Amino acid sequence: MAKICLYFQVxxxxxxxxxxxxxxxxxxxxxxxxxxxLVLDKVANHCYLPANEMFMNLFSENKDKLKLNFALxxxxxxxxxxxxxxxLSSFKNLFSNPGIEIxxxxxxxxxxSLFRTDEFEYQVRLHKNFVFELFNKKTVTFRNTELLFKNSxxxxxxxxxxxxxxxxxxxxxxxxxxxxxxxKSKDSKVPIFTRNCSLSDDIAFRFLDSNSIDYPLTAKKIxxxxxKQSKNSDYIxxxxxxxxxxxxxxxxxxxxxxxxDFITQxxxxxxxxxxxxxxxxxxxxxxxxxxxxxVISWADxxxxxxxxxxxxxxxxxxxxxxxxxxxxxxxxxxxxxxxxRLLQTSDHFYYMSTKRQSDxxxxxxxxxxxxxxxxYVYYMxxxxxxxxxxxxxx
Amino acid sequence: MKQTKPKVLMLGWxxxxxxxxxxxxxxxxxxxxxxxxxxxxxxxxxxxPNFITQNIETIGLNHLDxxxxxxxxxxxxxxFLDDVAFVESNLSPYQxxxxxxxxxxYATTDEKVIKSKIxxxxxxxxxxxxxxxxxxxxxxxxxxxxxxxxxxxDFDVIHAHDWMTFVAGMEIKAATGKPLVLHVHSLEVDxxxxxxxxxxxxxxxxxxxxxDVIIPVSFYTGNRIHVLYDxxxxxxxxxHNGIEQVQSFRSESSLPEKVVLFLGRVTGQKGPEYxxxxxxxxxxxxxxxxxxxxxTGNMLKEMxxxxxxxxxxxxxxxxxxxxxxKVRQLYSIADVYVMPSVSEPFxxxxxxxxxxxxxxVLSKQSGVAxxxxxxxxxxxxxxxxxxxxxxxxxxxxxxxxxxxKDAYQDLSKINWDYTxxxxxxxxxxxxxx
Numbered sequence: 117m118a119k120i121c122l123y124f125q126v127x128x129x130x131x132x133x134x135x136x137x138x139x140x141x142x143x144x145x146x147x148x149x150x151x152x153x154l155v156l157d158k159v160a161n162h163c164y165l166p167a168n169e170m171f172m173n174l175f176s177e178n179k180d181k182l183k184l185n186f187a188l189x190x191x192x193x194x195x196x197x198x199x200x201x202x203x204l205s206s207f208k209n210l211f212s213n214p215g216i217e218i219x220x221x222x223x224x225x226x227x228x229s230l231f232r233t234d235e236f237e238y239q240v241r242l243h244k245n246f247v248f249e250l251f252n253k254k255t256v257t258f259r260n261t262e263l264l265f266k267n268s269x270x271x272x273x274x275x276x277x278x279x280x281x282x283x284x285x286x287x288x289x290x291x292x293x294x295x296x297x298x299x300k301s302k303d304s305k306v307p308i309f310t311r312n313c314s315l316s317d318d319i320a321f322r323f324l325d326s327n328s329i330d331y332p333l334t335a336k337k338i339x340x341x342x343x344k345q346s347k348n349s350d351y352i353x354x355x356x357x358x359x360x361x362x363x364x365x366x367x368x369x370x371x372x373x374x375x376x377d378f379i380t381q382x383x384x385x386x387x388x389x390x391x392x393x394x395x396x397x398x399x400x401x402x403x404x405x406x407x408x409x410x411v412i413s414w415a416d417x418x419x420x421x422x423x424x425x426x427x428x429x430x431x432x433x434x435x436x437x438x439x440x441x442x443x444x445x446x447x448x449x450x451x452x453x454x455x456x457r458l459l460q461t462s463d464h465f466y467y468m469s470t471k472r473q474s475d476x477x478x479x480x481x482x483x484x485x486x487x488x489x490x491x492y493v494y495y496m497x498x499x500x501x502x503x504x505x506x507x508x509x510x
Numbered sequence: 511m512k513q514t515k516p517k518v519l520m521l522g523w524x525x526x527x528x529x530x531x532x533x534x535x536x537x538x539x540x541x542x543x544x545x546x547x548x549x550x551x552x553x554x555x556x557x558x559p560n561f562i563t564q565n566i567e568t569i570g571l572n573h574l575d576x577x578x579x580x581x582x583x584x585x586x587x588x589x590f591l592d593d594v595a596f597v598e599s600n601l602s603p604y605q606x607x608x609x610x611x612x613x614x615x616y617a618t619t620d621e622k623v624i625k626s627k628i629x630x631x632x633x634x635x636x637x638x639x640x641x642x643x644x645x646x647x648x649x650x651x652x653x654x655x656x657x658x659x660x661x662x663x664d665f666d667v668i669h670a671h672d673w674m675t676f677v678a679g680m681e682i683k684a685a686t687g688k689p690l691v692l693h694v695h696s697l698e699v700d701x702x703x704x705x706x707x708x709x710x711x712x713x714x715x716x717x718x719x720x721x722d723v724i725i726p727v728s729f730y731t732g733n734r735i736h737v738l739y740d741x742x743x744x745x746x747x748x749x750h751n752g753i754e755q756v757q758s759f760r761s762e763s764s765l766p767e768k769v770v771l772f773l774g775r776v777t778g779q780k781g782p783e784y785x786x787x788x789x790x791x792x793x794x795x796x797x798x799x800x801x802x803x804x805x806t807g808n809m810l811k812e813m814x815x816x817x818x819x820x821x822x823x824x825x826x827x828x829x830x831x832x833x834x835x836k837v838r839q840l841y842s843i844a845d846v847y848v849m850p851s852v853s854e855p856f857x858x859x860x861x862x863x864x865x866x867x868x869x870x871v872l873s874k875q876s877g878v879a880x881x882x883x884x885x886x887x888x889x890x891x892x893x894x895x896x897x898x899x900x901x902x903x904x905x906x907x908x909x910x911x912x913x914x915k916d917a918y919q920d921l922s923k924i925n926w927d928y929t930x931x932x933x934x935x936x937x938x939x940x941x942x943x
Contacts, residue, residue: 137795137898137905428915432908470884470916489886492909493902500905 118346119391120382121309123185123282123355125259126164127225128156128192129463131484135497143505146455146498151484153199160203163362168206170361170372171379175213178383183215183390186358187259190223190243191461193250204250211251217392218247220255220278226460227424229260229269230411231438239457240276257282257393261462263311263355263414264421267407270301270308278306280393282353284414285310291404296349298398299406307398308406311355311414315341320356323365323374335378343387351391355414415466416475423479424465429492433465436499443506452509455502459495467491516934516942518544519665519682520552521656521675523640525568527558530641531775532858533695536727536751537671540693541566543752543930548937551665553656553678555635555648571655572635576625628655645674646709653678657685667942669933672696673710676717689722689940694731699738700779700853715739722940725749725933728877731855747936750881751856752926756838758866763843767800767825768904771844771868773837773859774851776807781850781873781890783809786816786826788850791897793825796904804829804840841866845910846903850890851876860885861924864917869910871899881924884916 133148175182196204211218222228222239223246229236244255258278260269265283273281285295290310299308318338322328330337342352357364365371382388415423424430437459444456467483468491469476485491520541524534544550545565557570631651634644656678669691670679676692683690698710718724718741725747726732732748735741763769770789774780782803789801803813803826810828817826832840847863847870854876861878864870872879873890886903888895903910
């Protein structure tokens with residue numbers, strides 16, 4: 117029996133304004149609300165609303181069989197709540213199905229796990245509470261921002277009350293380079309699930325790739341692969357951005373038809389079972405140890421932190437924002453805490469990446485700015501303004 | 511399979527050690543790298559026997575051996591030259607020009623008379639300024655002598671650099687039937703005004719129409735040739751310049767302030783007044799900054815007066831013309847290099863600054879921007895954006911470091927060998943192998 121864990125990431129950042137140098141000290145609102153609303157409208161119409169509806173139907177057609185795992189960032193949820201309540205109700209509706217597991221993460225989709233443990237803990241708790249408030253569900257499986265992981269994170273996560281962590285199946289780190297296997301973290305022995313990159317990317321990146329041997333991709337081709345791989349596996353973990361459905365690939369390109377077909381065939385296959393991460397009980401099971409002293413993630417070809425920390429601009433910007441912690445605390449003002457944390461969202465640093473070739477294309481696809489240099493300059497102008505604001509208030 | 515190298519008759523104007531701007535540097539870089547792939551003979555107005563270039567046969571008109579000069583006095587090719595002169599005559603700023611050309615028809619078959627005539631014609635190249643008032647006469651004399659030389663030589667293609675050699679290029683093509691390649695480093699519409707139709711423009715346009723292929727130093731310039739000279743796109747094959755690897759260095763600046771550098775001719779084309787406006791904007795926000803305008807030109811006085819008028823003289827400095835050594839020193843202490851050109855076909859100096867690890871801020875109206883994707887850019891007239899680019903580089907170390915690093919990566923793909931390979935491909939496209 118192949119156990120399949122399907123996982124979707126839902127995230128929207130609060131994108132920033134093109135804040136020019138001459139605006140420093142003028143304390144103009146930093147966030148590009150028009151753009152954020154525009155993107156939200158677009159993605160809601162292309163993806164969130166129709167995809168939720170599709171899965172809603174699939175749940176009613178496949179009662180008691182279908183299970184899905186979702187991770188939604190706090191910045192996405194709060195934008196739904198404030199600007200697009202119909203999207204939030206649509207998710208609430210979908211999540212009323214019993215086969216849904218919601219994962220925990222940092223509210224701000226930040227890199228705080230790599231910089232400030234206290235801040236990381238705060239943001240995870242905030243997210244936990246927010247998810248409970250909105251969906252009345254407890255999060256027990258943890259997925260860090262963009263599946264970032266390193267050994268030391270598992271201790272903190274365990275202490276925050278999580279039973280399980282999911283991360284990327286990075287070959288160089290996997291024991292014997294084998295994925296799809298139950299593992300436990302080196303520190304504190306938390307169960308670890310690793311994403312199956314090749315099967316996930318077959319859908320998320322190569323769906324329309326005419327150079328791929330699977331082109332045109334069908335549900336049957338993927339299921340054949342799943343079955344082949346599942347022989348020596350504990351589970352198959354396929355995960356991607358939820359926005360893959362309808363936004364990255366459009367309805368006209370057949371992505372909805374694919375998913376409809378894929379889920380229906382999986383559900384009707386007697387050798388396959390859908391799973392939530394929390395279904396596995398491996399407390400007393402002997403598993404290999406997952407040991408990664410270096411940071412891994414699901415981003416770029418490197419699958420490390422270089423998407424956000426690969427060049428001097430990114431280092432400088434990150435250093436600068438985390439250096440403001442003390443000044444923010446001194447104001448004691450909730451509004452400034454919130455701004456400071458919104459400025460920690462990993463996307464801002466992702467836009468500053470100067471990687472070239474295909475990874476560079478992915479970075480600029482998501483970026484609201486023309487160049488990584490622009491992204492850095494506007495970000496730093498905002499941080500400079502924020503610094504002045506904090507000085508005035510403390 | 512290629513059996514032999516193409517034989518190139520190259521016509522240049524500036525050449526080391528005589529260098530006024532980018533043209534001489536580019537011509538040298540191209541000739542040197544091209545000589546690895548082709549047999550290059552180079553005719554230039556002035557050569558220095560102490561400046562030895564391997565594998566390039568360099569013929570300076572100032573060192574011509576007139577005694578052994580073969581004269582084909584039966585040639586009728588000067589009629590073509592006359593035609594060019596007539597067409598431009600009413601536009602020429604040089605009143606004596608037309609008469610001179612007519613007079614210089616060698617109305618004699620006496621070799622001695624002709625040789626003495628040629629000698630007197632060559633006198634005009636004994637100057638340190640090839641662009642002074644007699645430039646018009648000089649280019650026609652250059653054309654005549656170069657044609658005489660060409661008629662007794664074996665070559666496959668004529669490769670002419672900029673308008674000063676275009677008349678010679680046309681003349682040699684008419685006399686020999688060999689294909690003509692024009693290399694455009696600069697255009698009169700940039701040096702002068704986009705709507706100019708003066709005699710230099712007329713020479714450029716006539717040559718472009720007559721040439722087999724045109725190589726501008728950037729896509730930017732290629733587009734201007736298409737639009738402002740009405741030349742078909744398929745005849746225009748842009749090839750970017752290269753750059754020599756240099757031993758770069760940084761020096762400790764004696765100034766406590768950050769240094770923002772402008773380097774180039776102080777003429778309208780280079781946008782010195784925009785640099786000035788930008789400086790005044792930057793100083794409002796970062797008073798601890800110094801601006802250096804290095805170079806000379808017809809707008810220098812105006813700039814100096816403006817500095818005094820705006821009471822910026824303690825922050826705005828002029829160096830006048832600088833030796834290459836002094837230029838390198840300046841690069842080594844500069845914190846930002848700014849090129850606000852109104853229209854810049856290429857802009858080699860931006861690459862030089864980048865080699866010295868100086869972050870570069872460019873106008874979008876520049877060819878070099880095509881090979882420095884990492885450089886910060888703004889429209890030359892967008893003072894706010896230009897100023898904010900400069901301030902960002904000075905203020906944010908992360909940006910500065912990254913720009914320098916990325917520019918090094920861009921530079922690693924730029925060299926004259928690559929330029930030369932592309933030139934050979936262009937030769938091949940017109941049947942020269």
